Amino acid sequence: MLRASPDRLCEIYDLAMLDLDGVVYVGGRAVPGAPDHLESARKLGMRLAFVTNNASRTPETVAAHLVDLGIAAEPGDVVTSAQAAARLVARRIPARSRVVALGAEGLVAALQSEGLVVVGVEDEAQALVSGYGPDLRWSDLMRAAVRVRDGLWWVASNTDLSIPTAYGTAPGHGVLVDMLARFSGVTPEVAGKPARPLLDETVRRVGGTRPLMIGDRLDTDIEGARIAEVDSLLVLTGVTGLTELVAARVAERPTFIACDLRGLLEPHPSVTESGGATRCGGWSVSTSGGTLEVEGYGDAGDWWRAVAVASWRHLDEHGDVVDVTGLETPADAPAR
Numbered sequence: 001m002l003r004a005s006p007d008r009l010c011e012i013y014d015l016a017m018l019d020l021d022g023v024v025y026v027g028g029r030a031v032p033g034a035p036d037h038l039e040s041a042r043k044l045g046m047r048l049a050f051v052t053n054n055a056s057r058t059p060e061t062v063a064a065h066l067v068d069l070g071i072a073a074e075p076g077d078v079v080t081s082a083q084a085a086a087r088l089v090a091r092r093i094p095a096r097s098r099v100v101a102l103g104a105e106g107l108v109a110a111l112q113s114e115g116l117v118v119v120g121v122e123d124e125a126q127a128l129v130s131g132y133g134p135d136l137r138w139s140d141l142m143r144a145a146v147r148v149r150d151g152l153w154w155v156a157s158n159t160d161l162s163i164p165t166a167y168g169t170a171p172g173h174g175v176l177v178d179m180l181a182r183f184s185g186v187t188p189e190v191a192g193k194p195a196r197p198l199l200d201e202t203v204r205r206v207g208g209t210r211p212l213m214i215g216d217r218l219d220t221d222i223e224g225a226r227i228a229e230v231d232s233l234l235v236l237t238g239v240t241g242l243t244e245l246v247a248a249r250v251a252e253r254p255t256f257i258a259c260d261l262r263g264l265l266e267p268h269p270s271v272t273e274s275g276g277a278t279r280c281g282g283w284s285v286s287t288s289g290g291t292l293e294v295e296g297y298g299d300a301g302d303w304w305r306a307v308a309v310a311s312w313r314h315l316d317e318h319g320d321v322v323d324v325t326g327l328e329t330p331a332d333a334p335a336r
Contacts (some may be wrong), residue, residue, distance in 0.1 A: 001309055003255050004270035009233065009263065010041040015208025016264060017049050017199060017230075020062070021164050022216035022238020023261070024050065028166075030069040031237045037261035038071055046264070048077060049206040051199070051213075053192040053220065055082035055131030055157035055173070056104035077206065081157040081192030082110035084201040085129050088191050089155055090114035093126050100152070102144050103131030107157065121147070130180070130188070131157035132173040141176065149184035158192025160220065193224035200228065214261070216240055218252035231255040233263055236304060242329065245304070246292070246311035247321045257308055259301050259330075269302060271309045278310035285310040292322045300330035 005012060016038075018024055024034050042048055050066060050073060059078035066073035082103070089099060095115040100123070101108045108118050111129060119125055121143045128144055148154045156177045163172035181187055191197040193215075203211055211230045215221020216238025225232035234240060234254035256268050271280045278285045281302030284295050292311060294303070311322045 001253075001312065002257060002271050002305055003231075003268070005256070005268040008044070008265055008267060009212060009256065010044045010046040010265060013046065013208075013210045013212035013231070015047045015049060015203065015206060015211040016041060017051050017202050017211055017213045019193075019213075019215035019217070019221045019238075020050055020052050020054075023214055023221075023235055024066070024071065025069055026237065027164065030071065031260060034237075034261050035070040037265060041261075041264045042072070044265075047206055047208050048073075049202045050078045051080075051193075051202050052078070053081045053158040053160050053198070054163070055080055055085065055107045055110075055192070056133055057106045058109050059083070061106070079198065079202040079205055080106055080110065081198050082107040082131050083113075083205075084198040085131065085155050085157045085191035086110040086114040086116065087201055087204075088189065088197050089127050089129060090116060092153075097127070098123065098125045100125045100128040100144065100147075101131075102128060102133070102136065102140065103157065104133035104135070107131040107133070125152065127153045127155060129155045129157070130173065130176065132160075132163060136176075141180070145180045145183045148180060148186050148188075154180070154184075154186060154188040156188040156190050156192075158195075158198075159190055160192070193220040194227055195224070196228045199224060199230065212255075214264070218244060218248050218254075222248075222254045223251050225254075226251055233258060235260050235263060237261075242307070242324050242327065245308055246324055247315070248308075248312065250316075253308075253312060257301065257304050259304065263301065266301075269305070271305050273313075278306050278313065280306035280309075283307075287311075287314045287322055290314070290318070290320060290323055292324050292327055294327065303330040 059075040063073040159174040160172040161174040213225035213232040232254040282298030
């Protein structure tokens, strides 16, 4: 269940590991307030790391994008799944080993920075590393699938099934991984969230002894934090909404919840149970016949915290997800 904190999170944790799309920006625009909230956290001593499963872009490209959005960032603040995959490979095989890179510029650069020699899909190699690449050729995918089936070690940057684009949500690298795995019968080693290597690589590169993962996705950011054994903050500026939150499995439940990145700068109140109701701040939540009922007033973050805990208790006790059809969100709920 959610943890309370009488102190601001930026005072408890010394490293914020921030997912990007849905947390720091949405599409081509910064999440409202995100630049100011992050700058405030940094001034209070928190290190910021920008963590992405997207293996196609270099840290330099990502940092430049963040700067354009008004967020101070250096390439060293950015950690990608390509870097985590390259590090994983470099720890297993000798320097100057030959590696097939099935991906884009970010993957090639990450492998080369670890002292590995990037070769083509037909060349002799000790490993194959795959990542999102919009210009991959079908002939290369076929050859890679056969080589993996025949025994070439395969590392995947991530298994995300979708990726946001300017024209909407599109198939992500996970679709390619699924195709290669089905054909070859081989499951790759995975570097990106929810697997552990990316978060370990972030701590190694950026530093910090008390990291906090901040994300908007339950099945990558939050589950990845649990796998890496670090605390997490779910922000509600991305893909997770009411329907997803109330159905969260135990492995997908965050340590803290906030409406946005202001949650780094505020205490987090406790969620309590009394008389069959779950309470946080001015809100009281109960379940009746599998339906969630909410009463009260106050802070929107407290509304989400109370709703989450009440829903999870019901799910754990009864095995079914509460019905939230027609439930008013904080924007529509009464405030004092």
